[in-house]
Amino acid sequence: MKKALLLLLFSIATYAQIDKVEPPFWWSDMNLSDVQIMFYGKNIAQNEVSVSNGIIIKGIQKTENPNYVFVTIDTKNASAQNIVFTFKNGKKSFTKNYELKQRKENSRFRESYNSADVIYLLMPDRFANGNPNNDSHPSVTEKYNRDLPGGRHGGDIEGIIKNIDYLNELGVTAIWSTPVCEDNDENYSYHTYGQSDVYKIDPRYGTNEDYLKLSQELHKKGMKNIMDYVTNHWGWKHWMMNDLPTRDWLHQFPEFTQSNFRMTTQFDTNASEIDAKNCMDGWFVKSMPDLNQSNPLVLNYLIQNAIWWIEYADLDGFRVDTYSYNDKVGISKWTKAITDEYPYFNIVGEVWMHDQAQMAYWQKDSKIGEIQSFNSYLPSVMDFTLHDAFGTVFNEDKATWDKGIVKVYENFTNDFLYPNPNNLLTFIENHDTQRFNHLYPDFKKYQMAITLIATIRGIPQLYYGSEIGMAGNKDKGDADIRQDFPGGWISDKNNAFTASGRTDVQRQYFDFTAKLLNWRKSKSVIHSGKTTHYVPENNVYVYFRYNDKETVMIVINNSADKQTVKTNRFAENIQKFTSGKDIVTDKVIDLKNEITIDGKSVLVLELKK
Template structure:
């Protein structure tokens, strides 16, 4: 062998190897694709961010990250930057969801901390940020008896930003002429009307869900546009058809706009309550066709139980599991996918989602939709996680039932027969709601109010119940058979002076009409540019509307001024078929409230027990109206009330 060739053997060998590798690459690549190995792709990371120095996602356990994507099988994950540790990796069989526990160094600064996903076919990065926590002062406040809650359906209240009426991603589903389409109301509209709410006496706003909903017509849920007409697809304008639990519906605004609303409300002393849904997702959520785990939902779109609404079985210690299953696992109206809170991954997802919304927005409380339909054990775990991180944030649950025994069962504060205290702070007082409708709306016996409140002993804490006249789930008060404006005023007086925390429904303060869903969700007049009149202003209200508004405003002002109406104990003083008088009292002060629900004047006579500390000869003045004065004589009061009227005597 020549010296020159011998001396260049290493170079020749190296070139030969490189040539062979290049020739082999197509074969290797073909083999990779033949095995179905494609480069991983990241579509969504949930939660998208968390808080620096805070790695407690669920009751002391690490944060659980869920990454949706493609080709995630056999993936391992790495932190791109120091300070984050990832473990307990799980990928679903389809390779479309990856779960990972995340431990965050408590001293890590806010910033971008992406996660690297590595598979035999390549790599991808999942974005993940650490953000600075909001200050505790002024945020996460909770609500109590000093508050007045005002329910707003964002799409129907006020249109403050016309640019989001017909978003690019969801064209053609806004039409004010159609009751079940989007109408254009948004978060900016709520911001714009905060001064109006402040003037009325509102101290807390409950917003119907603001989750991102389906971007096109809902073909699975169809109703006639006019009575007797053909069924047609609808939109999820109401917010209860979530397709993304980590973003805001584009028709309403975005996350920054929500934060702006919360802070603007806080600046003028108004709290924000978020409507959350742990029971189900919308029918078009990506999970429906691509489940993160085999048991993420109770059943599938083609094989599931239908909800049978028999919630009374949940408080039946003798009910079999077979009887309970349709209640807890059934799909609402046979189309809303029922979340399985017994699936550990789904349970962590729901809990973390709640904590994320609170922490990222600064909101103060939660209204939990369809409370009974979620297992009580999970509800306890969920509440424990909320209170651990945000002890002042409280939760009001929806149990839409007319029996106090059934509503009381789901309020926390006591262990029930199953050994579980759900820890849920309070409930909506629907039993009293229905009685108020019958008494002041239909003119039935006022004794029905006492038949309900006489069962207050069933509740762990009846003073914290949220009392209500209306909501998006029932027809408007003024559409009750026999309802009058005078009856509406009586109902408002009762809400403002009785035990519990009063909740109003947008528009009831001006006697808006409306039948059952969706007619009970009419647009607030004046919330849209070009409306014929603006009922947010006195000049835009007719005489009836102004009369009701002023009556309610005055009643709420009295509630704010007189501590017994908010924090006092209650004593029944007189009750007849259509008249009722009671005292609200503290150790320092007593207020007497009386109602005449009759169509003719009635005289009320009542004894004032010495425990109320009202001296003989004292003169009680009507703070709600004008002129009426009542003198205490021999420990008694006697006065005449005009038909369908009320007084607040101090």
């Protein structure tokens, strides 16, 4: 009996050598069949490693840190099963079970988001509190404090799930949630871009199972789940920070070195080496250690983690944070690995630049990148130059050569630079910019902006709350542009999630947005039709979306005054059409001679013969 007890205690002690296994499990029948499994535990590298069931070990990599060992196995012809790793050091040994799961049927060929979608960007902590019991959690430091503008307010995954019907009614077809993995910073952790465990949902949002449930509930409504993925950095509280696998897992300097944020150094032929290095290798902020994607172990870790989340949570796409700050060779390999595994998977990168040629450099198959033999393999980038125009254009009532609605027109004249302009993400604002309704506290200007992104080429993205008139001033701090959605908390007096709970102003914004976006859902002419636009006159912009079956004419009057537009100028697109029905008001407009349009207003006309 005593001997058996000693053996049991020995077994427990040796098994405890494994503190982490990542990925925690994998799947059979994956394109990425060589899986590199990281085992972490005290002096784990001192052991010899073997595996059961005829699985082949293709490589064992140890580093200068004896607490890590990276074991690559070949799963190409393996079925779904449990396998056993044996770790042996002399006469001592212990085992660890590892599961290869059955992959979902047709998982490889999952559809992703595209120009037929409208994406809704939300911040879970600020959207809705569906489960007050997880507002704080003993495993993480920062606790619930809704009174603190930059604190944890209690929004969670369950809050999103409970309001899917609201999103569906609004007419959006996909959600992009800011990161949901654990962020264990002491404060200001609600945005979760400083992740401390990239295989674990932040417990204040819920569990991994809750995140999978979110995808499942969205899919029931024909909607999509887009994960905000961070490749450039982790949080300084990431569990590895106390015991890095290798010193060069991160970019390290003799003293703290912040990125110079000059992304142009990534392709500038005149750039100095030090400037390029500081852009890519410098840390975003002190609390966000910069990951070294040129280290093969790091790169493979990030690739496998991304694929793991797609497969586990049944994801429909990625948005990648600070894409152009990464090592560009490393991030292109990461992107290609994802799209090799999932050929139709869409990924949009945050390339926050102010020049179309520079942004186009980062889109897949760019002719500009080809000059330097570079291909990012990134399907989509965000249309920041259009966002730049939105920042001022609607206050420019008088048109000049370079002011007024011509700014929007000029943005689209450079579409030839992009390999795929219809796969650009268009937006009037996001979680890092000024709130549109703060810049323009005018419903008519909101109408113009939302009509533009709903009817031009690309994939429109709406920022939570704008559809009910929410504002916020970034000059007061980020928390002001990330306020709580009214009605997301039981104690809220105003519940904008319901028609009866909305104020008159909220109802005005919501009803217009919902009518426009729900109309858009079935309009292939908007999703994939061609575009012809006309040089603005008197601050009036006219463009057409058309295909073989349908033509839509959009008229946007950015002037403060009523304008009359002669229709003979647009004969090449109007052709034999004689009238147009405005999809917002249902009024029929005669196209024979001229159109009159009120100041600061829009017409979206389905043309009729």
